Amino acid sequence: MTDCDQMTLEDMLRCAGLRPTRQRVAIARLLLDGRHRHVSAESLSAEIRDSGVQMADGTVYNTLNQFTDAGLLRRVTVHNEYSLFDTNVDHHHHFYDADADRLIDIPADHVVLNSLPKAPDGHEIQSVDVTINIRLR
Amino acid sequence: MTDCDQMTLEDMLRCAGLRPTRQRVAIARLLLDGRHRHVSAESLSAEIRDSGVQMADGTVYNTLNQFTDAGLLRRVTVHNEYSLFDTNVDHHHHFYDADADRLIDIPADHVVLNSLPKAPDGHEIQSVDVTINIRLR
DNA sequence: GTGATTGCAAATCTTTTGCACTAAA
């Protein structure tokens, strides 16, 4: 078994090259259970505190960055001043509801892109993010 | 003449519902000359200082926000920690080069979107942003 | 005049960092 699914959280972290420390496991338990969510550092911090685990804010930020670098999370930036971390790392897109400051996933196959431009000289396309901004009708 | 083109900067600002104050005109002179640019609050602040005009940073931020609200600029957020303001308010998309932290415009017709999903109940689509992340090959 | 706008500095918010301490392997 070479992929990082269907294992204990500890193994999943090891498999991603991260030591399964108490803090990382606590965050993994909240975020890597297969459910698709969008959390901010702040909301996650509050959730951790509520779950009885105590953790420094700096550690929350560092852990989120480590998970993102390891491909366990995806960082999403929209038109506000903080980052959201998406537990869905599959290719997909987003509705962004600015009124509620809320992201909604859109499966990749619901957005069909024909005719993408070529990347500028010396560059290649890494990924394509489509954000559909919505508002109340 | 009902649109806000082909006028003096002062009239252009008035037309957008903004009093043509010294500060606003100075920023308009730099940004609303028809050229397409991406500036950050910081880079603009430096440019203003270099041009001999003195202006508080808070005023730069406030003015950029006012221009954006008035539709004279467009705020673009990518995966970094500050906002960029795009002087091109026409519909278009972006390459984002994370290595250089640089945005490159893509004309709207170079990206063809077929099959957009419907907005969630009670909402309507306001705009669609496509960001193509690129990296060195 | 008078209401909108600005300057300025302080406040706020998000995020990163340095370093001594602790824990995983």
Next chain:
DNA sequence: TTTAGTGCAAAAGATTTGCAATCAC
């Protein structure tokens, strides 16, 4: 034991805000 990881507090960076002074009309 050795190295990676954490806590904490401070720093950094972006942006907003409060209020008195100033400016456009």
